[in-house]
Amino acid sequence: EAQVTQNPRYLITVTGKKLTVTCSQNMNHEYMSWYRQDPGLGLRQIYYSMNVEVTDKGDVPEGYKVSRKEKRNFPLILESPSPNQTSLYFCASSWIMNTEAFFGQGTRLTVV
Amino acid sequence: QKEVEQDPGPLSVPEGAIVSLNCTYSNSAFQYFMWYRQYSRKGPELLMYTYSSGNKEDGRFTAQVDKSSKYISLFIRDSQPSDSATYLCAMKIDGGSQGNLIFGKGTKLSVKP
Numbered sequence: 665e666a667q668v669t670q671n672p673r674y675l676i677t678v679t680g681k682k683l684t685v686t687c688s689q690n691m692n693h694e695y696m697s698w699y700r701q702d703p704g705l706g707l708r709q710i711y712y713s714m715n716v717e718v719t720d721k722g723d724v725p726e727g728y729k730v731s732r733k734e735k736r737n738f739p740l741i742l743e744s745p746s747p748n749q750t751s752l753y754f755c756a757s758s759w760i761m762n763t764e765a766f767f768g769q770g771t772r773l774t775v776v
Numbered sequence: 777q778k779e780v781e782q783d784p785g786p787l788s789v790p791e792g793a794i795v796s797l798n799c800t801y802s803n804s805a806f807q808y809f810m811w812y813r814q815y816s817r818k819g820p821e822l823l824m825y826t827y828s829s830g831n832k833e834d835g836r837f838t839a840q841v842d843k844s845s846k847y848i849s850l851f852i853r854d855s856q857p858s859d860s861a862t863y864l865c866a867m868k869i870d871g872g873s874q875g876n877l878i879f880g881k882g883t884k885l886s887v888k889p
Contacts, residue, residue: 668819697876704784706881707820707864722876754819763808763868765877767819 666691670755670768677745677775685740685771687755695758696738697722697765698730700751707754713738745775779803782865782880791889795852799865799880802846806867806878809841811850814862814882823863824850855887 668689677683689696697712699722709722713732727749729741738757742749752772756765782799789795797811808827812820824839826832826848832839838851848867852859865880 704881706782707879709876712876756819763810763825764822765820767821769819770817 666766668755668757668766668768670753670771673769673771675771675773677773679746679775680744683742683745683773685742685753685755685773687738687740687768688736689738689755689757689766690736691757691766692735693757693759693766694735696732697756698728698738698740699754699756700724700749701754701770702751710740710753745773747775749773750775780865780867780878780880783883784881786884786886788886788888789855791855791857791887793855793887795850795855795859795885795887797850797852797863797865797883797885799848799867800846801848801867803867803869803878804843804846805869807870808868809839809848810866810868810877811837811839812864812866812879814864816861820864855885857887857889860886 671686694715698710699707701707708724710728711730713719754770755768758765780801810825811823813823814820826839826841829841829843836853840849862882862884864882866877
């Protein structure tokens with residue numbers, strides 16, 4: 665089954681404690697991206713990757729890091745989380761030439 | 777002016793009603809227009825997409841794009857309680873590597889039995 669898998673689904677952490685949210689896709693897609701979704705603000709892109717070792721900033725990259733060492737994986741790293749990073753996070757993947765993005769199930773992150 | 781504007785609703789309709797969901801946009805370079813459906817606690821899933829202007833129909837769903845007015849619509853005929861979800865419009869400059877998906881904030885739809 666074609667899917668994008670994120671882990672964990674729910675995470676509560678404390679300010680400043682580094683965390684990683686994993687994302688993996690099994691469709692051999694070139695393009696992967698991370699979004700955060702906040703009430704009243706909608707989906708905003710954090711980072712994206714066109715292929716292995718190629719990443720770039722989206723609209724709201726501050727406080728986040730990503731890496732793309734393998735085509736299937738695109739982890740999101742928060743080196744020093746802060747409460748304003750409390751949000752619902754989605755990973756997505758697609759073929760570069762395709763408009764359809766497949767989304768993961770989401771990770772609800774709370775930073776206290 | 778925001779790049780993509782979408783009324784957040786909520787929109788509540790009785791079962792069987794025709795639903796009209798809309799987005800306006802400001803960037804005339806957008807060429808690909810999409811509608812995503814997002815159920816509660818789930819990731820968005822692509823419902824329909826159209827290229828440039830015109831209509832596209834898929835079952836009970838019809839997507840319309842009016843580039844001259846910078847306005848897109850999604851119509852749902854014979855709406856069902858299972859259509860209750862948040863509908864997100866999204867746009868892209870082209871189908872390749874240029875430009876990322878820009879999303880509206882979503883309209884929450886509730887279809888009452």
